[in-house]
Amino acid sequence: MSQTSLLSSIRSNSHLGGGSRFVIVLGANEGGGVMEWKGPREWAIERDSVKNKKRYADKWGYQLEITDMSTKKRYAHEWRESWEKVDLLRNAMARYPKAEWFWWLDLNTYIMEPSLSLQSHIFNDLANNVYRDINVYNPLNITHPPQTAFLDPVARSPTGDNLTSSIDIIISQDCGGFNLGSFFIRRSPFTDRLLDMWWDPVLYEQKHMEWDHKEQDSLEHMYESQPYMRTHFAFIPQRKINAFPPGACAVEPKDDENVDPKRPLTDPQFHYNVKERDFMVNMAGCEWGRDCWAEMYGYRELSNKLNRSTWAKIKDFCGDTLRSLIVGSSDEGEAKPA
Numbered sequence: 001m002s003q004t005s006l007l008s009s010i011r012s013n014s015h016l017g018g019g020s021r022f023v024i025v026l027g028a029n030e031g032g033g034v035m036e037w038k039g040p041r042e043w044a045i046e047r048d049s050v051k052n053k054k055r056y057a058d059k060w061g062y063q064l065e066i067t068d069m070s071t072k073k074r075y076a077h078e079w080r081e082s083w084e085k086v087d088l089l090r091n092a093m094a095r096y097p098k099a100e101w102f103w104w105l106d107l108n109t110y111i112m113e114p115s116l117s118l119q120s121h122i123f124n125d126l127a128n129n130v131y132r133d134i135n136v137y138n139p140l141n142i143t144h145p146p147q148t149a150f151l152d153p154v155a156r157s158p159t160g161d162n163l164t165s166s167i168d169i170i171i172s173q174d175c176g177g178f179n180l181g182s183f184f185i186r187r188s189p190f191t192d193r194l195l196d197m198w199w200d201p202v203l204y205e206q207k208h209m210e211w212d213h214k215e216q217d218s219l220e221h222m223y224e225s226q227p228y229m230r231t232h233f234a235f236i237p238q239r240k241i242n243a244f245p246p247g248a249c250a251v252e253p254k255d256d257e258n259v260d261p262k263r264p265l266t267d268p269q270f271h272y273n274v275k276e277r278d279f280m281v282n283m284a285g286c287e288w289g290r291d292c293w294a295e296m297y298g299y300r301e302l303s304n305k306l307n308r309s310t311w312a313k314i315k316d317f318c319g320d321t322l323r324s325l326i327v328g329s330s331d332e333g334e335a336k337p338a
Contacts, residue, residue, distance in 0.1 A: 018119060020061065020063070022063070022099065022102075023102045025065045025092045025102055025104045026049070026050065026065070026067065027088070027104070041292070045107065048300055052110055052111055053066075063096055086199045100187055102187070103182070104182070104183055106284075108283040108286055108295075110299045112272075112278060112279060112280055112281055112302070112303045112306070113277055113307070122240070126234075129236060130170055130235060131159075131234070132159040132234055133145075133158040142220075151228065154231055155228050157231075161231060168185065168194070168232040168233075169183065169186070169191070169233055170183060170184040170185075172240070173238065174244065174249050177216070178216055178220050181284050182241045182242040182280060183241075190232050194229065198215065198219065198222065239271075239276075241279060243271065243278040243282065244281070245281060245283055245286075246264040246266050247264075247285070247286065248271075248286075249267065249270045250265075251265035251266060251267050252265075277306065283299075
């Protein structure tokens with residue numbers, strides 16, 4: 001057994017690293033297009049995204065479930081083409097009965113800091129990494145806490161029971177509300193009920209024309225209309241698991257402000273910050289007027305550069321120094337008079 005395989009086995013052991021508690025569920029489409037054919041760029045995006053998640057899962061002993069999003073064709077007669085996350089999560093829970101947390105990731109995501117495990121990044125200090133009161137950031141203006149007589153004191157509390165053991169779903173919020181491009185859901189009796197309600201025909205049959213974001217709007221609706229559910233929700237700062245590129249939740253310049261196209265405006269709440277080494281980037285909405293492959297390639301190369309080994313950094317430094325000396329000598333030679 002190689003050293004890498006041994007480390008992965010140790011990290012996945014439930015009594016040692018605890019990696020077996022986590023399953024990464026990646027929404028992919030390895031079989032080709034559903035509504036249109038996949039071109040070379042789409043294949044390249046999928047290849048890089050899958051490789052990125054596979055290396056991360058292998059490193060930390062997590063399970064990786066690559067779901068086939070092309071199965072959404074079987075939902076077409078029910079208007080469920082964008083609701084398949086719920087069904088695929090249920091399938092993953094059935095396939096990994098001993099796992100506790102399931103991390104859903106859209107295909108256009110990239111883990112920038114693979115040296116961070118989910119445990120060290122989030123779950124070892126879950127209470128301080130999440131917040132229960134949506135009023136901390138409430139772009140949907142949901143009234144919270146609910147003031148209804150039939151609710152118990154815990155349900156009427158802004159932060160529920162304040163116990164991490166009651167957290168069953170962890171999501172981030174972007175400028176428009178809940179974002180399900182990267183979120184965690186825990187196996188529990190509550191989660192079983194949530195997934196059943198989320199997949200209920202009443203929601204998708206009655207609302208599929210009204211809700212642009214399908215399962216995302218559905219979850220927001222349940223959070224707002226079913227107050228007892230809120231005690232099981234936790235929110236996490238977006239850049240913790242779901243940082244955006246500048247094109248998503250884009251910042252509009254002021255009337256008299258000149259913006260350098262090479263340095264677009266960013267919002268510190270939403271957008272990836274290289275100096276702070278954000279954990280993951282989600283190229284949300286890149287298929288609508290942006291270049292998904294260019295963004296994926298750019299962040300992949302940046303991640304590789306940031307996570308180079310010490311020896312690689314020394315070689316790059318020596319190479320850059322040598323090139324600068326050669327260029328400097330060449331410039332001096334050209335400057336000498338004949």
